[in-house]
Amino acid sequence: MIEARGLTKRYGAKTAVDGVTFTVQPGQVTGFLGPNGAGKSTTMRMIVGLDRPTAGTVTVNGKPYGAHRRPLAEVGALLDAKAVHTGRTARNHLLAMAATHGIPTRRVDEVIDLTGLQPVASKRVGGFSLGMGQRLGIAAALLGDPRTLILDEPVNGLDPEGVVWVRNIAKYLASQGRTVFLSSHLMSEVALTADHVLVIGRGRILADAPVSEIVDGAERKLVRVRSPQASELADLLKANNTTVEAVEPGLLEVRGSNAADVGELAAASRIVLHELTPVASTLEEAYMSLTADSVEYQSEDIAAPAATTSDLEGSKA
Amino acid sequence: MSATVTAPAGGAAPGTTTERVPVQNVSFFRVLRSEWIKLWTLRSTWWTLASTIVVLVGFALMLALVVQLAGDSMQGASPEEQAQMGGFLGGTMVVAAGYEMAALVVAVLGALMITGEYSTGMIRSTFAAVPGRLPALFGKAVVLALVTAVLTAIALALSWLVTYPLLNSNDATVDFGDGAQVRSLLGTVLYVTLVALFALGLGALLRHTAGAIFTLVAIFLVVPTIVQIATFAAAQLEWIGVVNKLLPSVAGAQITPSAGAFPDVLDPWVGISVLAGYTLVVLAGAAARLKFQDA
Numbered sequence: 335m336i337e338a339r340g341l342t343k344r345y346g347a348k349t350a351v352d353g354v355t356f357t358v359q360p361g362q363v364t365g366f367l368g369p370n371g372a373g374k375s376t377t378m379r380m381i382v383g384l385d386r387p388t389a390g391t392v393t394v395n396g397k398p399y400g401a402h403r404r405p406l407a408e409v410g411a412l413l414d415a416k417a418v419h420t421g422r423t424a425r426n427h428l429l430a431m432a433a434t435h436g437i438p439t440r441r442v443d444e445v446i447d448l449t450g451l452q453p454v455a456s457k458r459v460g461g462f463s464l465g466m467g468q469r470l471g472i473a474a475a476l477l478g479d480p481r482t483l484i485l486d487e488p489v490n491g492l493d494p495e496g497v498v499w500v501r502n503i504a505k506y507l508a509s510q511g512r513t514v515f516l517s518s519h520l521m522s523e524v525a526l527t528a529d530h531v532l533v534i535g536r537g538r539i540l541a542d543a544p545v546s547e548i549v550d551g552a553e554r555k556l557v558r559v560r561s562p563q564a565s566e567l568a569d570l571l572k573a574n575n576t577t578v579e580a581v582e583p584g585l586l587e588v589r590g591s592n593a594a595d596v597g598e599l600a601a602a603s604r605i606v607l608h609e610l611t612p613v614a615s616t617l618e619e620a621y622m623s624l625t626a627d628s629v630e631y632q633s634e635d636i637a638a639p640a641a642t643t644s645d646l647e648g649s650k651a
Numbered sequence: 652m653s654a655t656v657t658a659p660a661g662g663a664a665p666g667t668t669t670e671r672v673p674v675q676n677v678s679f680f681r682v683l684r685s686e687w688i689k690l691w692t693l694r695s696t697w698w699t700l701a702s703t704i705v706v707l708v709g710f711a712l713m714l715a716l717v718v719q720l721a722g723d724s725m726q727g728a729s730p731e732e733q734a735q736m737g738g739f740l741g742g743t744m745v746v747a748a749g750y751e752m753a754a755l756v757v758a759v760l761g762a763l764m765i766t767g768e769y770s771t772g773m774i775r776s777t778f779a780a781v782p783g784r785l786p787a788l789f790g791k792a793v794v795l796a797l798v799t800a801v802l803t804a805i806a807l808a809l810s811w812l813v814t815y816p817l818l819n820s821n822d823a824t825v826d827f828g829d830g831a832q833v834r835s836l837l838g839t840v841l842y843v844t845l846v847a848l849f850a851l852g853l854g855a856l857l858r859h860t861a862g863a864i865f866t867l868v869a870i871f872l873v874v875p876t877i878v879q880i881a882t883f884a885a886a887q888l889e890w891i892g893v894v895n896k897l898l899p900s901v902a903g904a905q906i907t908p909s910a911g912a913f914p915d916v917l918d919p920w921v922g923i924s925v926l927a928g929y930t931l932v933v934l935a936g937a938a939a940r941l942k943f944q945d946a
Contacts, residue, residue, distance in 0.1 A: 379945075382779050382782075383778070383779075383782045384775055384778055384779070384945065384946045385945040385946075386943075386945060399782055400782035400783065402782070403676040403677060404674050404675070404676055404677065405677070405779065405780065405782050406674065406779075406780055407672075407674040409779075411779055413775055413779075416771070416772055417772040417773060417774075417775040417776045417779075418771065418772065418773055418776060419689075419693065419767060419768060419771045419773040420771050421693045421694060421695065421767070421771075422689070422692050422693060422773075423692065426688065426692035427692075427776075429688055429692075430685045430686075430688040430689045430692065431685070431776060431780055433681060433684040433685035433687075433688055434677050434681050434682055434684075434685045434780040434781055435674050435675055435676075435677060435681065435780065436673070436674070436675030436681055437672065437673070437674055437675075438673060441672050441673075474776060478672065478674045479671070479672035479674065
C-alpha cells in the first residue's frame with residue numbers, strides 16, 4: 335500500500351509534482367499513466383526516498399520508506415532503467431545489493447533464473463541491451479521478495495516476449511496480494527496490465543479510477559460527417575447542443591449525438607451528406623483528451639491542421 | 652503475502668511458491684559487506700591497487716640504485732662524508748620514496764568509489780537499499796581505509812625486501828630498532844590512507860570523477876608547488892610560511908621519511924592530525940550533502 339498526501343516537488347520555479355494525493359491498493363496492478371515530464375518518475379523517486387518532497391508526505395506499507403528496517407523486503411523498485419554500475423557483472427551487482435539485507439546467494443540465483451538473466455549474469459552490465467538492463471532492474475526489485483513493487487516504465491526497451499513477461503509477472507505479483515505500481519506513458523500498455531489507473535499530467539492527478547471506468551468514459555461516440563454543405567450543417571448541429579469540429583473543409587466530427595440523429599437533422603434541412611460514419615473513440619484518444627492540456631512537450635500535428643468551426647464560419651463570411 | 656516470487660521467465664502463470672526469502676534488517680556490518688563486494692567486483696580497483704604497488708616498489712628501487720651509485724662514487728670518501736650521505740638518503744626514505752605518487756593513485760580509487768556510483772546511476776540502487784545513506788558513505792570509508800592501509804603496508808614491505816640487497820651493501824638499511832624510523836614508515840601508511848579518505852570525501856561532495864581528481868591534484872600538488880616557490884621567493888613574509896606548514900600535503904608529510912624539507916614545519920603527530928582534521932571536514936561536508944540533497 336502506497337499513500338501520498340499532498341505530495342509536492344518543486345525544482346526552483348518549476349513544479350514537477352503538484353500536491354498529489356492518492357492511495358495505491360494492494361492486490362491489484364495500479365497503472366501510473368502520464369505523458370513524459372508529467373511527474374511520474376519524480377513521484378516514484380519520492381516514494382523510495384531518493385528525492386525529498388518539497389511538501390506533503392508519502393508512506394509505503396504504513397511508514398516512510400526510510401523508516402523501514404528492511405526496505406528491500408518492503409519495496410522493490412525499478413527506477414529509470416540502469417541504476418547499476420556499468421563495470422560490474424549482473425550477478426555481482428545483485429550480490430552486493432543482497433548483502434545489505436543478508437539475503438542469501440541462492441535468492442540471487444533465483445531472481446537471475448526468474449528474469450531470464452542466466453546467459454548474461456556473469457557479463458558486465460555496461461554491454462547490456464536496454465532490455466537486459468530492464469530485466470536486471472526487475473531482478474534487483476524482486477531480490478527482497480517485497481510486498482510492494484514500483485516499476486518505472488518497465489517495458490521500455492523490452493522485446494515483445496519481454497513485454498508479455500512483465501505484464502504477466504505484474505499481474506501474478508498482484509494476485510499474491512502485493513501492491514504493484516507501474517508507470518507508463520502508453521495507455522494501451524496500462525489498459526492491458528493494470529486494474530486501476532492513476533493519470534497524471536503536469537504534476538497533478540487527472541484521474542484515479544478503475545481501468546474499466548476510464549474505458550467506459552472513453553466511449554463517447556463520435557460521428558464523422560462529410561457534406562458539401564458542412565458549415566450549414568455545423569451551425570444546425572451546434573444549435574442542437576452538439577460539439578462540432580471541422581476536421582477539414584467539408585468534413586465534420588460531431589460529438590454528443592449519434593449517426594441517426596445527425597442524418598435526420600440533415601434530411602430535415604435538405605442537406606446532402608456524402609458520408610455518415612459512427613466512430614468509437616479509442617482509449618488512446620481518451621487518454622490524449624485527458625492529458626491534452628497537460629503535456630509538457632506539445633508537438634505540432636502536421637497531418638491535421640486544426641480548423642475549428644469558427645474558422646469555417648470565418649471563411650464563409 | 653508470504654509467498655515467494657517464482658514466476659517462470661517464460662511468462663506462463665506460475666502456480667507454485669517456495670519458502671519465504673530470508674531478509675534481515677540492514678545493519679552497518681551488512682552495509683560493510685556490500686561495500687566490500689562492490690570494491691572487489693570492479694576492475695578499476697585491481698588496476699589502482701596494482702598501480703600503487705608498482706609505484707611504491709618502483710620508486711624505492713630507483714632510489715636504491717641512486718644510493719648504490721652514490722656509494723660507488725664515494726668509495727674513497729671519509730666516514731663522515733659517507734654518514735652525511737646516509738643521512739640524506741636513509742633506508743626509510745628509499746623504501747617510502749613513492750608515497751606521494753601512491754597517495755595520488757589511491758586517491759583515484761577513493762574518488763571512484765563514490766563518483767563511479769553517481770556517474771552510472773548505481774547510487775540510486777545503493778540508497779534504495781540503505782535509505783539512511785550515511786552508513787553507505789561510512790561503509791565505503793571503512794573499506795577504503797582498511798584496504799589502503801593494508802595495501803600500503805604490503806607495498807612498503809615489498810619495497811623494503813627488493814631494495815634490501817642494494818641498501819645493505821651500502822649500509823643504508825632501515826633500522827627497525829629506531830622508533831623514529833618505524834614511526835615514519837607507519838606514518839606513510841597513515842598519510843596514504845588519509846589522502847584516500849580525503850578523495851572519497853571530495854568525490855561525494857563533487858559527485859564527479861574528473862572534478863574530484865582535479866581538485867585533489869590541485870590541493871596536494873599544484874597549490875603546494877606554488878606556495879613552495881613563494882616561500883623561497885618571499886621568505887620575509889611570515890604568513891606564507893604559516894600557510895605552507897598548514898597545507899594538507901606539507902602538514903601530513905612531516906610524519907613520513909620525507910619530513911623537514913622546510914625550515915618551519917609542524918611536529919609529525921601534529922601535522923598528521925591537521926591532515927586528519929581536513930579529511931574529517933571534507934567527509935562531514937560530504938555526509939551533509941549526501942543526507943540532505945536528492946540523489
